[in-house]
Amino acid sequence: MAVQRTDADLAQDALAGSEAAYRELVTRYATPAVNFVHRIVRDRGLAEDLAQEGFLRVYQRLHTYDPDRKFSSWFFQVLRNITIDYLRVNRVPTASLDELQEEGNRGASVDRESVSPEQAAEQGELAIAMAAALSRIRPEYRECVVLRYQEGLTHPEIAEILGLPAGTVKTHLHRARKELADILAESGWKTNV
Amino acid sequence: MDRKQLERWLAEEANGHDEAADAAFAHLFAAVPRIEPTAAFVEHAVASAVRWRARRRRLMAIAWAAVVLLVTIGSIAAYYASPRLASAAIKAVTFASGHVIPWMVAYTKVAMEWWLTLGRVGTVIVSAVMTPGRAVAIVGVELVGILALFALLRVAGAGRLGDAQV
Numbered sequence: 001m002a003v004q005r006t007d008a009d010l011a012q013d014a015l016a017g018s019e020a021a022y023r024e025l026v027t028r029y030a031t032p033a034v035n036f037v038h039r040i041v042r043d044r045g046l047a048e049d050l051a052q053e054g055f056l057r058v059y060q061r062l063h064t065y066d067p068d069r070k071f072s073s074w075f076f077q078v079l080r081n082i083t084i085d086y087l088r089v090n091r092v093p094t095a096s097l098d099e100l101q102e103e104g105n106r107g108a109s110v111d112r113e114s115v116s117p118e119q120a121a122e123q124g125e126l127a128i129a130m131a132a133a134l135s136r137i138r139p140e141y142r143e144c145v146v147l148r149y150q151e152g153l154t155h156p157e158i159a160e161i162l163g164l165p166a167g168t169v170k171t172h173l174h175r176a177r178k179e180l181a182d183i184l185a186e187s188g189w190k191t192n193v
Numbered sequence: 194m195d196r197k198q199l200e201r202w203l204a205e206e207a208n209g210h211d212e213a214a215d216a217a218f219a220h221l222f223a224a225v226p227r228i229e230p231t232a233a234f235v236e237h238a239v240a241s242a243v244r245w246r247a248r249r250r251r252l253m254a255i256a257w258a259a260v261v262l263l264v265t266i267g268s269i270a271a272y273y274a275s276p277r278l279a280s281a282a283i284k285a286v287t288f289a290s291g292h293v294i295p296w297m298v299a300y301t302k303v304a305m306e307w308w309l310t311l312g313r314v315g316t317v318i319v320s321a322v323m324t325p326g327r328a329v330a331i332v333g334v335e336l337v338g339i340l341a342l343f344a345l346l347r348v349a350g351a352g353r354l355g356d357a358q359v
C-alpha cells in the first residue's frame with residue numbers, strides 16, 4: 001500500500017525542482033483554493049485567476065516555507081494576501097441569483113439518486129439559500145466559515161492565516177452562524193424548534 | 194443538506210449549545226456546493242511555474258555572465274591603466290589640497306573672529322540689561338507659557354479621543 005506523502009514533503013521536493021511534486025500539490029489544493037477565493041470575490045473566473053496567481057506565488061516562495069508549519073495554513077495565508085491585494089484596488093462583483101442557483105443545482109445533484117424528487121428539490125433550494133446567505137455575511141466571518149467548515153481547519157490554524165487571536169476566530173464563527181441562521185429564517189427557512 | 198440537518202443545527206443554536214451547533218453546522222455545510230476548477234487548471238498552474246523557473250534560470254545565467262564580463266574588463270583595464278591612473282590621481286589630490294586647505298584655514302579664522310566679536314557684544318548687552326529681578330520675571334513668564342501650552346495640548350487630545358469614540 002502506497003503511503004501518501006505529506007504536503008511538507010511535496011513542498012520540499014518541489015523546491016528541489018520536482019515538477020511532479022508541485023503538480024501533486026496543485027492537484028491537492030486546486031479545489032480548496034478556487035473555493036476559498038470564490039467565497040470572497042464571488043466571481044468564478046476571477047477566483048481561478050487569483051488562485052493561479054496564488055499557486056505561482058507559493059512556488060516562487062517555497063524557499064521561505066517552514067516544513068514544521070502546516071502547509072495549508074501557509075498556503076491559505078499567501079492566497080488570502082493575494083486576494084486582499086486585488087480587492088484593495090478593484091471592486092467586488094456581486095453574485096447573480098442565476099449563479100447561486102447553478103451552484104445549488106450542482107451541489108444538490110450529488111444526492112439526487114438516493115432521495116425523492118421533492119427532497120432533491122428541497123435540498124437544492126436549501127443549498128442555494130445557504131450559498132446566498134453566505135454571500136451576505138461580513139467578509140471576515142465568511143473567511144472563517146469557509147476555512148472552518150469547508151476546508152476543515154482548526155481555530156488556531158484559521159487564526160494564523162487571518163492574523164487574529166484564536167478567541168476572535170471562535171467569536172467570528174459563532175456570530176457568523178447566528179447571522180446565517182437569521183438570513184435563512186428571513187428567506188423562509190424557519191423551523192418548528 | 195436536508196431539512197432535518199438544518200433543524201438540528203438551528204435547535205442547537207437556539208439552545209446555546211455552541212459545540213453541538215458547531216458540529217451540526219459543519220455537517221450541514223459539508224453539503225454546500227463546491228466549485229470545481231476547470232480541467233486545465235492544474236496544467237496551467239504547473240506550466241506557469243515551469244515558465245517562471247526557466248525565466249529565472251535564464252536571468253541568473255545572464256547576471257552571472259555580466260558579472261564575469263565586468264570583472265574581466267575591470268581587471269584588464271586596471272592592469273594596463275593603473276600606472277597612469279595612479280599618477281593622475283596623486284596629481285589631482287595634491288593640486289586640490291594645495292588650493293583648498295589654505296582657503297579653508299583663512300575663512301575659518303575670519304568666521305571665528307566674527308563669532309568672538311558677537312559673543313563679546315552679547316555679554317555686554319546682557320550685563321547692562323539683566324538684573325536678578327528681570328531674570329526671575331522672564332523665567333516665570335516662560336513657565337506660565339509652558340503650562341498653558343501643555344494644558345492646550347491636553348484639551349486638544351481629549352477632543353480627538355472624543356471624536357474617535359463616536
